[in-house]
Amino acid sequence: xxxxxxxxxxxxxxxxxxxxxxxxxxxxxxxxxxxxxxxxxxxxxxxxxxxxxxxxxxxxxxxxxxxxxxxxxxxxxxxxxxxxxxxxxxxxxxxxxxxxxxxxxxxxxxxxxxxxxxxxxxxxxxxxxxxxxxxxxxxxxxxxxxxxxxxxxxxxxxxxxxxxxxxxxxxxxxxxxxxxxxxxxxxxxxxxxxxxxxxxxxxxxxxxxxxxxxxxxxxxxxxxxxxxxxxxxxxxxxxxxxxxxxxxxxxxxxxxxxxxxxxxxxxxxxxxxxxxxxxxxxxxxxxxxxxxxxxxxxxxxxxxxxxxxxxxxxxxxxxxxxxxxxxxxxxxxxxxxxxxxxxxxxxxxxxxxxxxxxxxxxxxxxxxxxxxxxxxxxxxxxxxxxxxxxxxxxxxxxxxxxxxxxxxxxxxxxxxxxxxxxxxxxxxxxxxxxxxxxxxxxxxxxxxxxxxx
Amino acid sequence: xxxxxxxxxxxxxxxxxxxxxxxxxxxxxxxxxxxxxxxxxxxxxxxxxxxxxxxxxxxxxxxxxxxxxxxxxxxxxxxxxxxxxxxxxxxxxxxxxxxxxxxxxxxxxxxxxxxxxxxxxxxxxxxxxxxxxxxxxxxxxxxxxxxxxxxxxxxxxxxxxxxxxxxxxxxxxxxxxxxxxxxxxxxxxxxxxxxxxxxxxxxxxxxxxxxxxxxxxxxxxxxxxxxxxxxxxxxxxxxxxxxxxxxxxxxxxxxxxxx
Ligand SMILES: Nc1ncnc2c1ncn2[C@@H]1O[C@H](COP(=O)(O)OP(=O)(O)O)[C@@H](O)[C@H]1O
Ligand SMILES: [Mg+2]
Numbered sequence: 001x002x003x004x005x006x007x008x009x010x011x012x013x014x015x016x017x018x019x020x021x022x023x024x025x026x027x028x029x030x031x032x033x034x035x036x037x038x039x040x041x042x043x044x045x046x047x048x049x050x051x052x053x054x055x056x057x058x059x060x061x062x063x064x065x066x067x068x069x070x071x072x073x074x075x076x077x078x079x080x081x082x083x084x085x086x087x088x089x090x091x092x093x094x095x096x097x098x099x100x101x102x103x104x105x106x107x108x109x110x111x112x113x114x115x116x117x118x119x120x121x122x123x124x125x126x127x128x129x130x131x132x133x134x135x136x137x138x139x140x141x142x143x144x145x146x147x148x149x150x151x152x153x154x155x156x157x158x159x160x161x162x163x164x165x166x167x168x169x170x171x172x173x174x175x176x177x178x179x180x181x182x183x184x185x186x187x188x189x190x191x192x193x194x195x196x197x198x199x200x201x202x203x204x205x206x207x208x209x210x211x212x213x214x215x216x217x218x219x220x221x222x223x224x225x226x227x228x229x230x231x232x233x234x235x236x237x238x239x240x241x242x243x244x245x246x247x248x249x250x251x252x253x254x255x256x257x258x259x260x261x262x263x264x265x266x267x268x269x270x271x272x273x274x275x276x277x278x279x280x281x282x283x284x285x286x287x288x289x290x291x292x293x294x295x296x297x298x299x300x301x302x303x304x305x306x307x308x309x310x311x312x313x314x315x316x317x318x319x320x321x322x323x324x325x326x327x328x329x330x331x332x333x334x335x336x337x338x339x340x341x342x343x344x345x346x347x348x349x350x351x352x353x354x355x356x357x358x359x360x361x362x363x364x365x366x367x368x369x370x371x372x373x374x375x376x377x378x379x380x381x382x383x384x385x386x387x388x389x390x391x392x393x394x395x396x397x398x399x400x401x402x403x404x405x406x407x408x409x410x411x412x413x414x415x416x417x418x419x420x421x422x423x424x425x426x427x428x429x430x431x432x433x434x435x436x437x438x439x440x441x442x443x444x445x446x447x448x449x450x451x452x453x
Numbered sequence: 454x455x456x457x458x459x460x461x462x463x464x465x466x467x468x469x470x471x472x473x474x475x476x477x478x479x480x481x482x483x484x485x486x487x488x489x490x491x492x493x494x495x496x497x498x499x500x501x502x503x504x505x506x507x508x509x510x511x512x513x514x515x516x517x518x519x520x521x522x523x524x525x526x527x528x529x530x531x532x533x534x535x536x537x538x539x540x541x542x543x544x545x546x547x548x549x550x551x552x553x554x555x556x557x558x559x560x561x562x563x564x565x566x567x568x569x570x571x572x573x574x575x576x577x578x579x580x581x582x583x584x585x586x587x588x589x590x591x592x593x594x595x596x597x598x599x600x601x602x603x604x605x606x607x608x609x610x611x612x613x614x615x616x617x618x619x620x621x622x623x624x625x626x627x628x629x630x631x632x633x634x635x636x637x638x639x640x641x642x643x644x645x646x647x648x649x650x651x652x653x654x655x656x657x658x659x660x661x662x663x664x665x666x667x668x669x670x671x672x673x674x675x676x677x678x679x680x681x682x683x684x685x686x687x688x689x690x691x692x693x694x695x696x697x698x699x700x701x702x703x704x705x706x707x708x709x710x711x712x
Contacts, residue, residue: 267573278561362557365518366616367546367574369539448518451557 016079016111018347022071022340023115023160028123029336030064031116031156033057035127038147049140052325056134057155063333065159071340072167074289076108078351080175087175101172108168109161116160123156124148139325194247202244209238213398217405224313224407225323228303231403232330235299239395243291246284250276253387261379268375271363275376276383283380286348286431287388293341294392294427298420299399300334305415306400310407342426346434349384353377353438360443361450370443374436381435385428392427393420463529465494465624465656466515471524473510473679484510485521486679494529494623495654497647499667499688501697502676508660509628511676515658516626517545529623546575550617552627552646556609558601558616564588565597568615575620587615591645607638614645618655625649627659631666643669664693675700 033056039045040053080087087100095103128146135142194202212234220227242249254276261269276283304327312320360373368376404413442450473485484507492498500508513519515526517533518541526533528548533541550571551557558567568588569579588594591611601609610630617625627646631639647669649655659670667673668690675683677700685696 266576267570270573274566275561359559359561362559363570364538364542365551365553365557366559367542367571369542371539372574446519448513451553451555 016107018343019072019075019079019108019164020111020115021343022068022075023112023164024119025336025339025343026064026068026071026163027116027119027156027160028126029332030061030068030159031119031123031152032126032130033060033064033332034155035123035146035148035152036130037151037155038149039127039131039144041151042145042147045144046141048321049144052134052140052322056325056329057151059329060332060336061155061159063336065163067336067340068160068163069166071344072108072112072164073170074167074344075347076104076168076171077174078348080104080171082351082355097176101169101176104172104175105165105168108164108171112161112164113157115164116157119156119160120153123152127152134325134328137324137328139321139328194245198244202241205237205241205244207241209234209236209241209395209398212237213402216399217402221406222313222315224310224316225307225318225326226316227403227406228307228326228330231303231399231406232300234402235295235396235399238398239292239295239299239392242295242391242395243288246287246291247280249387249391250280250283250287250383253383253390257383257386261383265375265379267368268372269379271376272379272383276380282352283384286345286352286384287391289341289344289348290384290388290427290431291392291395293338293345294389294423295395296341297334297338297423298393298396300330301419301423302396302400302413302415303403304330305419306404306407306413309415313407342430345427345430349381349431349434350438353435354442356439357442357445357450360439361445361447364443364447365451373443374439377435377439378432381432384435385431388431389424389427393424463494464491464527465496465529466490466492466658467527468511468515469525469527471511471514471521471526473507473514473519474522484679485514487524488676488679488681489524490674490681492624492656492658494656495650496672497650497657497670498659499670499673499693500658500660500676501662501664501667501673501693502682503697503700504662506676507679508676510679512626512628512658512660516549516551516624517541546571546620548623550620550622550625552610552613552617552625552630554629554632556601556606556613556633558609558612560601563598563600564593564604564612567601567612568619571616571620584615584619587618588612590618591615592641605638606634607641610634610638610642611645614642614649618649618653624656624658627657629660629662631661631663639663639666664688664690664697667693 036053036057040050040057045053090100090103091097127148131140131144131146134140135144212230216227216231216234220230254273258273261273263269265272307327318326360368363373364370400413401411405411408414468488468490471485471488472483475482475484486507488507488511500511502508510519514521515528517526517528520535528544531544531548533544536544559570562570565581565584565588568584569581572579585594585597588597591614593608593611593615596604596608601612604612610633613630617627625646630646631642634642643666646657646659650657650671657670659666661667668688670688671686673685673688673693673696674681675685675696682700683696685692
């Protein structure tokens, strides 16, 4: 019983760490930017500075809401799934689905409040740094005095709570639908086809991405930085669409890599291929943040890099003073997205791999050496990283090529490939390190004990 | 040792003064206390004893899944020496098969793939015909492409038996193989194990707490408090049950006296 409690607590702590981190970072960034509203409300702020400050706070606040909502939904769903046994136990002693849901939302609310409050000092400092930077780069007047007040607190805490509770609500709904039995057998009799809803959503997102790309290359051709309005979104929508098609993409990449993996990887390669095949849905879940990270980071950073080396366009409607502010926003939003995507990649993969401890134990009892298990996990990681990087790169194309066309008349941007290589390396390293690190830890436990769990 | 036909040349399993102590701090648990036993090839032995008497520990030490604190273990004449998990795994691959209470089939693999896995992991060529014929022997010739989750408990355990047989190991170890099964499935599993011994000369060591299961074996070894406290040849369910009751008395008596 004590063992059960400890185990559940450990799983729980793990699940909450990622949720907490998402909330904490989200709260910090949103609050720091919301402090720009407090600053803008101060005495003697000129119109131009006020406008810049307000735009920054609103854009980052909006993105923060969406990103934290996604992150909390993802991390809470995972932690709830790991507690399926505990939740089933609660239900079997008479807890209604409503009560279970309330417990999940309640726990999340506690974590969110703690995260938001702990973020206050960091956000206050961050806001100050942000204003300094805006002043140094002449985006706002240098005479402004920094203020951190009601707007920062209410928006920062409000956005964090709203996103967290929204995410917990979704997770709770999924949890109460999931029966313990299903949770345990999900691996083997998982649904192999995508639902209609998901397919339609994926197509809509892909179409939106393509549409933004086309508009960028046609309507905004020669209009300078104005083209960012549509170009920036293109890779976001397209990457989300691709990520939703995850199960199909996983099957595609597995079909291509199955031959080489089996040939080069021996028994480990064979097992890796079978595992990925039988677990397309799970793998697709881990694939999603990798595609989003690669696609959005590549798209946005190259868009900015093209912009920085392109000549200013005469017909742009955006005043030169705002160009720097746009760059700042691009970098902040991409930075935020990247950090959250990284947390999601690590969290998803570590949780999924740790969850397989029993399976690794079973495999070791049949005759797998630890290096064979590690090689298998490594090769599964390679499939995942390859799929994520490949489709993330495809996702970025609808931003990069149209923007390059609109700004320079050339399809291929004439900028460094270094950024792309860096993004790809980060994505691949995160994926492999998370899988292998968690697997290493999972097989430290003696096989007999691991299967008894 | 009493009750064993020592005239057989090959000892499939030999334990010499094997002890196992868990933990080293305040309360070390001596799970095994100087167990010595020899099992001839082609025999079916049941290990019985009260819960916590060290049956699973004995099995794990004998099978090379755990290292004894003291003593030596020989499987098919080769001594199990300490080493990395990788070294132990390679030692086990050729000599040992396992059957567990919880089947422990890999959920992502089909029945056929599960049975062939030990061969694959050992880098051997997989003979599908041989795998199929073993599956037919355990009565699952028509289920080769099913996943474990699509089978009943009894069927899963029969897959596990096929998987244990496929490498033709020196010893098959089974820990409560019928513990999670209904009476009928249990009987078919026990019949298969006994059949493997009689027909192919397999050596089987089975931990159980069920006197009926033990009666399928050629002989029974009784454990109490980590020590061997007796054997019984040609066991019947009644005789085993009788001994177990006395074992209970004996143990509680010992605890009272020894305290
Ligand atoms: N990994 C372990 N760590 C500590 N104590 C253990 C461990 N495994 C078994 N024991 C202890 O050793 C004794 C024998 O256990 P076990 O071999 O599982 O008995 P049985 O299988 O006969 O029920 C018990 O007292 C048990 O609590
Ligand atoms: Mg036991």
